[in-house]
Amino acid sequence: MRDGGGQTGSPIKGRSLPPGTPKQSPREALPSVSPRFLCAWRPTFVSATMPTRRWAPGTQCITKCEHTRPKPGELAFHKGDVVTILEACESKSWYRAKHHASGQEGLLAAGALREREALSADPKLSLMPWFHGKISGQEAVQQLQPPEDGLFLVRESARHPGDYVLCVSFGRDVIHYRVLHRDGHLTIDEAVCFCNLMDMVEHYSKDKGAICTKLVKPKRKQGTKSAEEELAKAGWLLNLQHLTLGARIGEGEFGVPGGGRAPWEGGAQAHPHSPPAAPRKIQHKNLVRLLGVILHQGLYIVMEHVSKGNLVNFLRTRGRALVSTPQLLQFSLHVAEGMEYLESKKLVHRDLAARNILISEDLVAKVSDFGLAKAERKGLDSSRLPVKWTAPEALKHGKFSSKSDVWSFGVLLWEVFSYGRAPYPKMSLKEVSEAVEKGYRMEPPEGCPGPIHALMGSCWEAEPARRPPFRKLAEKLARELRSAGASAPVGGQDTDSSPSPRGQEP
Known part of the structure; x- marks a missing residue:
């Protein structure tokens, strides 16, 4: 129909010195490879630009060129492919890595890589430029x-x-x-x-x-950037063909999460979503990891799969008999450390609650569901908000900050130490907002340690400036965990939840 009368790299040519220079034997330079492999591996020599620093295992990189005819033990790749560093060889110009799309592992030169770029929240980015x-x-x-x-x-x-x-x-x-x-x-x-x-x-x-x-x-609207091009350039754009979508595994305010499998991960979650801004590169052991974005039949955000589900269901289905107080402290500390990291990046979650904390197979709590997350700022906001978890200044005046997340963390602590009960029991949303404004604060759950209830109270200070930062909350929880000692078995399996130094993986 018409409207107003119209009709309805070229391949790598050489290599830098690989492991096996005169100063060290190939066996010394390449740990974890068989002698048979060393005999077969005869790479050519290339000139590779040395990176300014060595990439740690787990770092995601983008290939800068094409290498489709690898020698035995090398990794095949095209320009723009995503790989994950598995280990650095003793010769600093070589890495062993895993290819995201093919799932294959192999060696490649550092000069063929650049680190996967961050994406800043940019209001000019558009899915429809x-x-x-x-x-x-x-x-x-x-x-x-x-x-x-x-x-x-x-x-x-x-x-x-x-x-x-x-x-x-x-x-x-x-x-x-x-x-x-x-x-x-x-x-x-x-x-x-x-x-x-x-x-x-x-x-x-x-x-x-x-x-x-x-x-x-496409003729772009003036002042806009293509989100698709920016995602592809930064290495975050994934191909739907590389992800096997599975059954729906939950509910969400802004999208429906479904299970899936990618060749480079044990599992993934695909979330149809319309985020308020492009994702930043945020990476922490206590945050659910972003794997990439798919632009096909809408927008899918692909995240790591966290096997034991959300914290509320984890606590409700196990209860006091299986989840000890030290384990509750461990989960609380994990959340505080994840939020401490977000606070350092000046990001506000705005929907911090036990339902949005996921538990991994090795019992690490990870903050998830960034559907309401925004860069820290002040001003009115008309988004639908979870009343029982939202700070009074945010409900009344739309003022969000890391201090409003601290208030929500206090409510999350109450959920954790009540083993998954809903906060403000038997109170309507209207009654909650009115009572909180008048100074009402929840009583401690049964069996809650006194210092933990005091910590909740500090999160619920009426004046936001008086609430502690997440760094202080994490420090206090770490002290409580050290005092509590090792936990009993959790979830029917033996778990060592003894306290660990701050900043280390428990």
Whole structure:
């Protein structure tokens, strides 16, 4: 239909000195490889730029070139592939790494790698840089000059409010296709329907179908950047074909999490999501790890799978008989350390609660669900908020900060030491907000140690400035854990939960 008259690396050529230089034998330089491998491995020599520092195991890197004909023991890769460092060889210019897409392991030169980049929260990033909003057909024609077959943009329809118009340059003309709403979907010819504009653009970029030509080149709205290009450049854009989606495994306010499997991980969670901004590179042992983003039929955020589920269900299904007080302290310390890291990055979670803490197979608590997370700032915010966990200044004035997260952490401590009970029992949301404003604070749960209830109270100070930072909370919990000693078996298995030094993996 028409709107206003329109139709409805080249390969690596050499290598730096590999393990096996005159100063050390290949056996000394390459730990954990068989003699048979050493006899077969005869790499050529290349010049590789040495990195400014050695990458630790677990570091994610992007390949800077192509190497598709590896020798025995080497890793094959294309430019832009994602790999994870497994170990550094004694010769600093070589690493053993695992390829994300193929799951294969092998050796590669440091000069072929760069560290996976961070993505800053940038308001200019857009999943639809070709969407120009409310502009007229005449303005669209001006934007699509000079003429170029397949140059396109999408705008809102002026004549049919609520509909969209796909504007495509073809020959010397700009053709305007009205995009209709039909039963919750979008369509141009009523033969092919789409869930959203991104799906429509993706489809017509591969098959012209009912329109005059394939969509070849998007005309970006001035001031926007392509989120897809930025994600790909930084190495965070994943291919859906590399992820096997599984069954739905939970509920979310902003997306439905489902299980899955990726060749480079034991498991993953795929979350259809529309984040408030592009993800930053945040990495900590007590935060659920972001693996990447998939742009296909919407947006999927792919995160590591944490096998034992959320903390509320973990505590409710095991109870006091299986979960000791030291283990509760251990979980609380893990959360405090994860939040201490977010606080250091000036990020506010805004939805800190036991339901958003996941427990790994080795009983490490990890903060998850960053659907409400934002860079720290002040100002009104109309997002739907979890009333029982949200600080009074955030509920009343929309003022969020790390101190409002500290308030939520106090409520989380109450959940933990009550073994998963809902906070403010038998009180409605309205009663909770009114009571808290008047100074009401929850009594300690049964069996809760006195110092822990005092810690909750410090989190619930009416004046945000008087609440302790997460660093202080973590220090106090670490002291309590040292006093409590080793825990009893947890969840039906023997677990050593003896206290560990701050900042180390327990």
